[in-house]
Amino acid sequence: MVWRFEHTGCRDGAFNMEYDESRARALCAADGPCTLRVYGWKPPAISLGWHQSLDEIDVQKCAEAGIDVVRRPTGGRAILHSEELTYSVIMIAERASVLDAYQRISKALVHGLRTIGIDARLEKSQHHFPSLYRLSSSAACFSSAARYEIHVNGRKLVGSAQRRFAHTSGSGEEVVLQHGSILLGPDHLRIVDFFRMVDEGGRRALRRELEEKTIDIFTILERRVAFDDVAQAVRRGFEDSWGIRFEDAEMRPRDSRIDTQPSRYTSAAVES
Numbered sequence: 001m002v003w004r005f006e007h008t009g010c011r012d013g014a015f016n017m018e019y020d021e022s023r024a025r026a027l028c029a030a031d032g033p034c035t036l037r038v039y040g041w042k043p044p045a046i047s048l049g050w051h052q053s054l055d056e057i058d059v060q061k062c063a064e065a066g067i068d069v070v071r072r073p074t075g076g077r078a079i080l081h082s083e084e085l086t087y088s089v090i091m092i093a094e095r096a097s098v099l100d101a102y103q104r105i106s107k108a109l110v111h112g113l114r115t116i117g118i119d120a121r122l123e124k125s126q127h128h129f130p131s132l133y134r135l136s137s138s139a140a141c142f143s144s145a146a147r148y149e150i151h152v153n154g155r156k157l158v159g160s161a162q163r164r165f166a167h168t169s170g171s172g173e174e175v176v177l178q179h180g181s182i183l184l185g186p187d188h189l190r191i192v193d194f195f196r197m198v199d200e201g202g203r204r205a206l207r208r209e210l211e212e213k214t215i216d217i218f219t220i221l222e223r224r225v226a227f228d229d230v231a232q233a234v235r236r237g238f239e240d241s242w243g244i245r246f247e248d249a250e251m252r253p254r255d256s257r258i259d260t261q262p263s264r265y266t267s268a269a270v271e272s
Helices: 013-028 059-064 098-114 186-194 200-213 217-221 227-242 253-259
Strands: 002-011 035-041 045-048 068-071 079-081 084-092 150-152 155-166 174-183 245-248
Parallel strands (some): 045 068
Antiparallel strands (some): 035 084, 045 079
């Protein structure tokens, strides 16, 4: 298989979310290849799941702290994207179920993480998320792990979300967009400072919960690992696990225009 590999560096939240969806929609129209993309966030951003209420986040406080607020095209709960590498996979589903695709992608990520000395494993259980979402702590994505998400010593290292798009051929085939956060450091814990309607006692409790349930590469290895080293590990994981041959791609001129087009992912356009 020949895929496209993109390393688009650190961009703002609106660009990152619109770019992922644009790649998925291009594949739906047979106007692009399957793609593995890695990227970061500048400035840091809180992303909300597609159906998550904006009321859960103090947007003004985020603005004062220089943090974007954006909405993902996928589901799930809020994430503070700061010290992390984000991956996205855009591919043809080939009739695979959501969980089957999730498992396959996670296995490739686990393989890649193990090449840099991380004993990553897949979560085997599946929580009942409607019940979890009634808890105040559920506003944070990393407060719980779904089946086939990636953990180390029982603590979540990678959080992911998936969306399906119908292929325009009318064949019934679907395009998968899955993206997720690989935690490089502990800055994701700061998300508790930006939740509305949580008192200081609740913030402390939620932070303790996130500290107990999450882990990052710096904490695991007791050293910083460069963004580009993790990016290459992710790439290798897919190459080795899936037999992919990647073609490296620079952003094409039409891609760069995403930066300046009005976007439904900007904080001003986020709807509750």
